[in-house]
Amino acid sequence: MAGRLGGVAGAGKRAKARPNVTRERILAESARVFNRRGYDATTLDDIARALGVTKAALYYYVENKEDVLYQCHTKALDLATDAVQTALAQTPAPDEQLRIVFRRYIEGMTDQLAGAVVLLYEGALSPALNRRILDRRDAYERMLRGIVEDGIARGIFVPCDSKLVVFAILGALNWIPRWYDAAGPRAATDIATSFAEFFVRGLSTNPSSTTLLRP
Amino acid sequence: MAGRLGGVAGAGKRAKARPNVTRERILAESARVFNRRGYDATTLDDIARALGVTKAALYYYVENKEDVLYQCHTKALDLATDAVQTALAQTPAPDEQLRIVFRRYIEGMTDQLAGAVVLLYEGALSPALNRRILDRRDAYERMLRGIVEDGIARGIFVPCDSKLVVFAILGALNWIPRWYDAAGPRAATDIATSFAEFFVRGLSTNPSSTTLLRP
Amino acid sequence: MAGRLGGVAGAGKRAKARPNVTRERILAESARVFNRRGYDATTLDDIARALGVTKAALYYYVENKEDVLYQCHTKALDLATDAVQTALAQTPAPDEQLRIVFRRYIEGMTDQLAGAVVLLYEGALSPALNRRILDRRDAYERMLRGIVEDGIARGIFVPCDSKLVVFAILGALNWIPRWYDAAGPRAATDIATSFAEFFVRGLSTNPSSTTLLRP
Amino acid sequence: MAGRLGGVAGAGKRAKARPNVTRERILAESARVFNRRGYDATTLDDIARALGVTKAALYYYVENKEDVLYQCHTKALDLATDAVQTALAQTPAPDEQLRIVFRRYIEGMTDQLAGAVVLLYEGALSPALNRRILDRRDAYERMLRGIVEDGIARGIFVPCDSKLVVFAILGALNWIPRWYDAAGPRAATDIATSFAEFFVRGLSTNPSSTTLLRP
């Protein structure tokens, strides 16, 4: 019902004056507002206004409000998962992997997505969609735990309850959109570095070898 | 579960038992539901049902829905502030202070309050109440930053951006009610200990001297 | 269900410390509030507060809110009807009759009743009670028209549409509670006199013989 | 009763006819219902039903229920004020001015506006709006008093308490919507004439020269 990208028809290079509204922008703007006001408190009118369109116009691009939330979560999970996979592919060292995970996720979240939606309250999505998101989130958490446990096994990380540690880390990450200010003094990169060093240090058996949080 | 009189006279229909609704219970139950479903998605009917009363009955004890939210936040901030003050009073060692902060807050949050409400979305409270909560939250953050900076000054903690570190810690703490399961395998005390060791280790200049996360 | 006055039992002269609340006071206070805020906007709590009692306590004296309104109307109609009957009994002169009607009604309304309720909106009373009030009101209007028509027949009043004239008079009377201020500069008697002279003059064939409005 | 197109083409389901809801009609219909049932007893559903729309549809045109009441009062005051200004512009004779005031106001109220709302109970409007209406009402009363006092000064009207006279007149005018029946035997013009003659006669020093109420 939405299929575009055909290539043939609508081509004309830049002829048609691309619409001011794209699915991209809708999701970015929605995520921003969801993070600030919360999903339920956010009206489609809020989103429409942020985009400079009518509420009714949104329905041309979007199935319904739930769909928007689902897409937001999907994007955030794509980003998170990609971060982990990139990390695993780039280095075998668990501490280094964590650093990459943090950096890619935080930078993606703050710069590209304008703060992905992270809170998924019970009942916000229909059971089916909810399950899909929770499954992917579980998978993501398992991957992170895998890194931690790998580090413990190799003696690079101290023994610990990997589940709790990952919860702590995710809590810290998910909290970022609630205080991050794009116009503030802290660049996304700085945040990413600080968080990475802090958490890695908390896990490392030999933290003296890690970079200081702020040299 | 409520019946008082053995069963002779007032048996049958008489199991009514004076409604056990108090402001206390309302806040506890509300916090629980708010944390699960989110403030906006939570109906006063939801809360009433959880308490076994009618929605209208709530208004006998409570001003508003907003009032309920405000009281929840107040309770959480009381708990958090008390935790810090207790810590400061009990020991001069910053690392030990952090441990106390974690333990008291987490145990209070999980055991007593059934998970205090931590998310405060923009616009959920009227400007006046919102400001009051944000001010107290700021004060709380400043206290935590004080501990961290004190540790840095004394060479017990590594130099770092105290603001970011406190954000990370708060994120982790605020996330707890979203995954904590009173019936789960992890006791509040275990969680508190694990978090404390993880974060203190992340900050300590000489982490080898700290207890291992899992001995 | 209310019967008191028995005489025997509750006698003891002034023993029982007569209750602070009487049906009398309830009606007077209710009428006052009804006139200010309107019947529908007035809560039983408003009335109770004005009497210094609990809302529930009112139900000891009163059937329900509708009952209060009905009694108020009844009182006002008693007063209005009495005024006319007194006038008819005291003098055969229509102009003098009108003067008496005005004086007795206005003084009764302002002094005794604290402003009887005069507006009866459709649907405020159940059909049965509503009919009873409307019937009495019609009878009252007919009596007033009778005086006017008698005056016309005798050549004392100018020919006119008596129905319209009575509507005008009633409108003026019913409006009084909306602006009357017991603490204001105009005594009820003055108002009564002014109104009487104004309306009688408007009707009289030989107004020069009537007292001036303000001698 | 609504059918426009004879029945040929657009017969069947097509009798929809573009919803004839305008702010104009809403106010007229609201005033009518307010006058009959009273403001507080009137449901937005009542008004919506009278207009053949859903309650929610009203909110497309109107801010509030309060807003509707406020607009009604504004319209009535516009009408009343215009009437006075027209009168002052058309003739210097106070008695003639009053006649014009009555005629224009009554005809406007009954014919155009379906009976403007006149009762403003305490608390029905927010303090700010209430003040605005009361101020305008005061101004209107002052204008009427001005006419009366001018007449007295010129010896055309008998000396009297102009404030009380104006109250009497306004009471009579405000009462009209409570008994006026568009389908009844009395045309608005007749009412206006009768009232005008009656009141002017009540004030005139030389009433014999005025037209009889009903020749």
Place this chain on the structure above:
DNA sequence: AATGAATGAGGGTTCATTCAT
């Protein structure tokens, strides 16, 4: 591609009324 207009469902809040004490 976009909008004005309309709707149904639901949520917060108030209030008359009841009842046990």
Place this chain on the structure above:
DNA sequence: TATGAATGAACCCTCATTCAT
């Protein structure tokens, strides 16, 4: 007599959603 506590019905208002244009 009087009250605290509770309830059901109703009302105002919002909002996601639809549809004709």
